[in-house]
Amino acid sequence: MPKYAQLVIGPAGSGKSTYCSKIVKHCEVLKRVVHVVNLDPAAEYFDYPVLSDIRELINIEDAMEDSSLHFGPNGGLVFCMEFLASNFEWLEDQLDVAEDDYILFDCPGQIELYTHIPVMKQLVKKLESWDFRVCAAFLLDAQFLVDGSKFVSGSLTALSTMVNLEIPHVNVLTKLDLLSKAARKNIDRYLEPELDAMLMEETDSQGKFHALNKAIAHLLDDFSLVHFVPLDYTDEESITDLLMRIDMAIQYGEDLEPKEMNDPVDPEDRQDTESYE
Ligand SMILES: Nc1nc2c(ncn2[C@@H]2O[C@H](COP(=O)(O)OP(=O)(O)OP(=O)(O)O)[C@@H](O)[C@H]2O)c(=O)[nH]1
């Protein structure tokens, strides 16, 4: 039986740890088993129960305090992730959970881990070799959609992650609740963006890179390369909708036994069936 995993990724502070915590709470109500693994060696705070925590293997302080390494926080983080990659058997032991389990991996926010450093790709390959179906949930702060050039930049980051990881990929817009009323009204426009129009509204439309932004916007538009799913924690339906999209991407549930099969049969029902037979 396959297992299921979401790599929760995205820029620093985009809401990855909050997402893991909210999804766990949402699934608890549905009586769905979802575990979380913290893969951020620099994590200081999260409020979900962890199945496993990379800080037990290596902590960012270890990398920074080592007098032969002399790493700062960014180099230290990359070092920690590479250390994980050379100790995948540790992770395999930690993931020794029941079959058809579902795991969220709360990843670090350093974007180069997803765009050109091979560690996350190696992690994906390992998870696949352990029978996991993996989907990336790429979180992006909704503030990235409020102007055209930010949108192009956010979309390109999402795209390069998609191309690098080569797994089903769902882009998620977080912090919608922080948008102003006017911005929220415009949400449809952000989700099906007319990039051309958005770029035209830029105050700096004569800017040096305006033409380049416009050309990239056309490319993204013409090939329908990047789409975003809005996530608003104050709206339960938006969590359900997002989870359904991710489940579909990894075909979660297709191999599950129908629940009724395991339900104890009511003796009265059995009598009815027998007499009918
Ligand atoms: N209002 C609001 N705040 C949010 C939302 N998601 C996250 N936050 C806040 O944004 C801040 C950063 O959230 P985290 O979940 O720690 O973000 P992260 O991506 O895990 O951050 P790093 O691990 O440092 O990359 C916290 O203060 C959260 O409470 C959201 O949907 N709405």
Ligand SMILES: [Mg+2]
């Ligand atoms: Mg985090």
